[in-house]
Amino acid sequence: MSIQEQYRKKAAELLSSGEVKLVIGYGSGSTPDRRRALFARTADDAALFHVDAACDANLSGYLVNEGLLSDKKKIGIFLKPEGIRSVNILAAESQLDPDQIVILGFTEENGTVSGLQGTQASDFTSLMTALKENRTTSEKEQALVDKIEAMTPQERFAFWQAEFEKCIKCYACRQVCPMCYCKRCIVDNNQPQWVHTSSHTLGNFEWNLVRAFHLSGRCVECGGCDRACPVNIPLRLINRRMANEVLDAFDHFSGMNQNQEPVLASFKKDDPETFIL
Amino acid sequence: MAKIGVFICHCGENIGAKIDCTRLTSAMNDHPGVSVSVEYKYFCSDPGQENVKKAIREHNLTGVVVAACSPRMHEATFRKACAEAGLNPYLCEIANIREQCSWVHTDQDMATEKAIEITRSLIEKVKLNNELQPIEVPVTKRALVIGGGIAGIQAALDIANAGQEVVLVEREPSLGGHMAQLSETFPTLDCSQCIMTPRMVEAAQHPKIRLLTYSEIEQVEGFIGNFKVRIRQKSRYVDMKACTGCGDCIQKCPQKKISDEFDCALGKRPAIYTPFAQAVPNIPVIDKEHCTFFKNGKCKVCQKVCETNAINFEMQDEFLDLEIGAIVVATGFQIQNTAMYGEYGYGKYADVITGLQFERLASASGPTAGKILRPSDGKEPQTIVFIQCAGSRDPSKGVKYCSKICCMYTAKHAMLYAHKVHGGKAHVFYMDIRAAGKGYDEFTRRAIEEDEAAYMRGRVSKVWLENGKLMVRGVDTLLGKPVEIAADMVVLATAITPQPDAREFAKVVGIGCDEYGFYNEAHLKLRPVETATAGIFLAGACQSPKDIPDSVSQASACASKVIGLFSRDQLEREPVIAINNESTCSGCWGCALACPYNAIEKKDILSRSGELIKQVAFINPGLCQGCGTCVTFCRSNSIDLAGFTEKQIFAEVMGL
Ligand SMILES: Cc1cc2nc3c(=O)[nH]c(=O)nc-3n(C[C@H](O)[C@H](O)[C@H](O)COP(=O)(O)OP(=O)(O)OC[C@H]3O[C@@H](n4cnc5c(N)ncnc54)[C@H](O)[C@@H]3O)c2cc1C
Ligand code: SF4
Ligand code: SF4
Ligand code: SF4
Ligand code: SF4
Numbered sequence: 001m002s003i004q005e006q007y008r009k010k011a012a013e014l015l016s017s018g019e020v021k022l023v024i025g026y027g028s029g030s031t032p033d034r035r036r037a038l039f040a041r042t043a044d045d046a047a048l049f050h051v052d053a054a055c056d057a058n059l060s061g062y063l064v065n066e067g068l069l070s071d072k073k074k075i076g077i078f079l080k081p082e083g084i085r086s087v088n089i090l091a092a093e094s095q096l097d098p099d100q101i102v103i104l105g106f107t108e109e110n111g112t113v114s115g116l117q118g119t120q121a122s123d124f125t126s127l128m129t130a131l132k133e134n135r136t137t138s139e140k141e142q143a144l145v146d147k148i149e150a151m152t153p154q155e156r157f158a159f160w161q162a163e164f165e166k167c168i169k170c171y172a173c174r175q176v177c178p179m180c181y182c183k184r185c186i187v188d189n190n191q192p193q194w195v196h197t198s199s200h201t202l203g204n205f206e207w208n209l210v211r212a213f214h215l216s217g218r219c220v221e222c223g224g225c226d227r228a229c230p231v232n233i234p235l236r237l238i239n240r241r242m243a244n245e246v247l248d249a250f251d252h253f254s255g256m257n258q259n260q261e262p263v264l265a266s267f268k269k270d271d272p273e274t275f276i277l
Numbered sequence: 278m279a280k281i282g283v284f285i286c287h288c289g290e291n292i293g294a295k296i297d298c299t300r301l302t303s304a305m306n307d308h309p310g311v312s313v314s315v316e317y318k319y320f321c322s323d324p325g326q327e328n329v330k331k332a333i334r335e336h337n338l339t340g341v342v343v344a345a346c347s348p349r350m351h352e353a354t355f356r357k358a359c360a361e362a363g364l365n366p367y368l369c370e371i372a373n374i375r376e377q378c379s380w381v382h383t384d385q386d387m388a389t390e391k392a393i394e395i396t397r398s399l400i401e402k403v404k405l406n407n408e409l410q411p412i413e414v415p416v417t418k419r420a421l422v423i424g425g426g427i428a429g430i431q432a433a434l435d436i437a438n439a440g441q442e443v444v445l446v447e448r449e450p451s452l453g454g455h456m457a458q459l460s461e462t463f464p465t466l467d468c469s470q471c472i473m474t475p476r477m478v479e480a481a482q483h484p485k486i487r488l489l490t491y492s493e494i495e496q497v498e499g500f501i502g503n504f505k506v507r508i509r510q511k512s513r514y515v516d517m518k519a520c521t522g523c524g525d526c527i528q529k530c531p532q533k534k535i536s537d538e539f540d541c542a543l544g545k546r547p548a549i550y551t552p553f554a555q556a557v558p559n560i561p562v563i564d565k566e567h568c569t570f571f572k573n574g575k576c577k578v579c580q581k582v583c584e585t586n587a588i589n590f591e592m593q594d595e596f597l598d599l600e601i602g603a604i605v606v607a608t609g610f611q612i613q614n615t616a617m618y619g620e621y622g623y624g625k626y627a628d629v630i631t632g633l634q635f636e637r638l639a640s641a642s643g644p645t646a647g648k649i650l651r652p653s654d655g656k657e658p659q660t661i662v663f664i665q666c667a668g669s670r671d672p673s674k675g676v677k678y679c680s681k682i683c684c685m686y687t688a689k690h691a692m693l694y695a696h697k698v699h700g701g702k703a704h705v706f707y708m709d710i711r712a713a714g715k716g717y718d719e720f721t722r723r724a725i726e727e728d729e730a731a732y733m734r735g736r737v738s739k740v741w742l743e744n745g746k747l748m749v750r751g752v753d754t755l756l757g758k759p760v761e762i763a764a765d766m767v768v769l770a771t772a773i774t775p776q777p778d779a780r781e782f783a784k785v786v787g788i789g790c791d792e793y794g795f796y797n798e799a800h801l802k803l804r805p806v807e808t809a810t811a812g813i814f815l816a817g818a819c820q821s822p823k824d825i826p827d828s829v830s831q832a833s834a835c836a837s838k839v840i841g842l843f844s845r846d847q848l849e850r851e852p853v854i855a856i857n858n859e860s861t862c863s864g865c866w867g868c869a870l871a872c873p874y875n876a877i878e879k880k881d882i883l884s885r886s887g888e889l890i891k892q893v894a895f896i897n898p899g900l901c902q903g904c905g906t907c908v909t910f911c912r913s914n915s916i917d918l919a920g921f922t923e924k925q926i927f928a929e930v931m932g933l
Contacts, residue, residue, distance in 0.1 A: 070889075093865040094892070182913035184861040189914045192927035214912045265871035265910050 061178035085255025217263030401932030426454020428817025435836030501812030544644035658765030668772030876900035
């Protein structure tokens, strides 16, 4: 049985047995090689699920839709390793109860999809450790990161200025990100207006820097924002740089487990710096 | 409409010489919203303050900006002046044009420009200031003193003598701490126990002091004036009410060979024991680990001989929950284990001992009744080598800092030895002699000149046993020669270190430690007895190595802080605290983790029918110290700091 068949069957069982009230997965998209989110509520719906290399979105963001989990019922969801990491973060940040999430895990390599063992976020601990140990970047991407890193600050500023110039402040990058769950985003606060909404250099830098900071130590590099950006700003490079930074400085790999403390909010009392209590 | 008064101070020459105050004044007069702008030589003087008050009344001001020195100097002065003129004190802001401008610039034009900008930005801020009222919190007038050494006892007595309640908690079976172990004390050579025991008895009998020995602090919650403390009273297995302290049980206990901690392993004690003869309270405890009954299930000899039936093997630890207004931490020190210096042979040769062991040998109540005798064979040593800084000032193996008291007690040991063993020869190896203190240098001179201790500046490289002698090889750096001394005993002035559990304990209490584990004061010079946590104070050697006079002074200083705190029924706190916007909070708890004062709790938001809608962060105004950490953390921008709101800061920045 193909992996797609197995998972359709599994989803149907979950729904018909009443174990979950809903399964979030991938259905057909606007073109044959695209997938969009599919919300299955009956065993029949489950037959419409696709599990293949085209399933790229990180669906975990749907879990924090207001009220979705408040009835304490379980929800099944198709997730790749990044998605499992984001569930861990959402759990660590009290946005969901991980016991309510039944994971249908899969991973994709060179176009081939294979299933992952486990159904609870906590079942994937060894996978998370392996991911942390073997962080991979495509050669093309690493070359770009290296190139930017080698630039002088002026060159780097010019590079990003040119990139950010394209930003139209559509906030698609924010909407797609599972970690951007705040009911009110700082950019929506206009009393005072810290982040300018106009698409000028200052406003564009403000927005993209704030986004980078708010996601440092939290971004799981699912690539959602990068794919969502209508003007193709290479947001993945920023994400990668931040991930490198927190890993090197704090040994922090986002979404390792459900008890992970946010890297920018946790401190150790035995820190040698005296400003720490 | 804003009616702001701007008061530009010359601070004599301090500001006036570098900034064109007249230009600054007229520029401010032209700024929108400013009703009056005046300059004056010293606004902090009485006539200066009168000026401000008069302007507030005459112009009906809605805000005041004083352009002067740092707000750390005179913010309080001017806020008070405003309040006296009927303006809410929090409508007064200080523009720092001294430390941040005139003192650091040389060009008058540019400095004036900058002063204009600074003052303008504060005007913009003050326009958005709100009237704030100080927060009042009630004070529980009961102090907790942790540690029953001389520092803790002194603090407890001073507070109690001022008529306030004290709970004094000591984890050992008796009060006393290290001072009870000492023989005679520098610089006066009075007997330690003789001056210590009256204090111990006074503390135990004081009607205002509740003494809890053999007890430990389990948990501290709350905040200044309102701490909640949980104390564990460890079971002694002896009923404190029934026991008369006759000591029959101690006599009859079959376990007699337990190494005595109080005598630093130089003596032996039974399993049921009091640490020393004058122990307060004079009630024994059973050392469960060594008791035959607890080990083998048979014995209970002590129970049989006890005439008052005080011994109870079923006794359990008990917990006490107390409300406390202020805490004095006086948990003292430990001496470093010098076994890490293999070359000194501590732990290998019985006659290489620590200074504290020497105290026990020299003490009349010690294992040798005050005779200086070698632990190995009980013979009187004819030559003793004292090694100072055996651990202190040694960044590689020991500790970096100076332990402060060892120069003094080594001189004392050399003297006591000379007095007790006539003809005995004391050699002292030292790095420097640090004898600063009243009567201290005279004291070390006496050891050298009258009691003929041979002081040698240099280090010891090796101690070994040869033909029954401890051979000490060192160097006399003043002569530039190696020396070798055949000694009968070697005494190491070991380093004073924090209690081994100090770091853990600091977390329980909620205070900070320095890099070594000594507790941190709020400010080394200006607030040496306060900690960064309001309402918690430090006394004695738990803060840094200290001798008795220093420990006692600091304890009394702590007491005065506590008494000052208890002199009021309500505490007024600055209203600068964080406030959370519950409608935008996403309940991520990042702020709660980030808050160094544990001021943030979860709060349930319920619907009318009582169902949980969401959980949000709630900032306890009594605990919040207004540090602003949470404000910077909150991604949804939900937290604001009263007195420094985002709108105010934004206006201030945009005013530049
Ligand atoms: C060898 C030697 C000789 C000395 N000679 C002199 C001298 O001649 N003259 C002089 O001025 N000074 C002398 N000193 C220094 C003197 O001992 C100290 O200054 C003094 O003991 C400090 O008192 P303290 O109360 O701060 O600490 P300590 O005496 O250490 O008392 C601390 C107390 O707190 C208790 N405690 C610790 N942790 C806890 C806890 N978590 N809960 C409850 N209780 C706790 C301990 O059991 C102890 O009873 C000497 C020191 C040494 C080592
Ligand atoms: S920032 Fe982009 S890559 Fe990172 S978790 Fe959010 S959507 Fe995914
Ligand atoms: S998705 Fe792209 S264009 Fe839209 S706000 Fe984000 S960075 Fe700007
Ligand atoms: S950090 Fe902000 S959003 Fe998160 S719980 Fe605190 S107040 Fe709420
Ligand atoms: S301002 Fe500081 S003390 Fe107050 S709640 Fe925020 S982090 Fe805690």
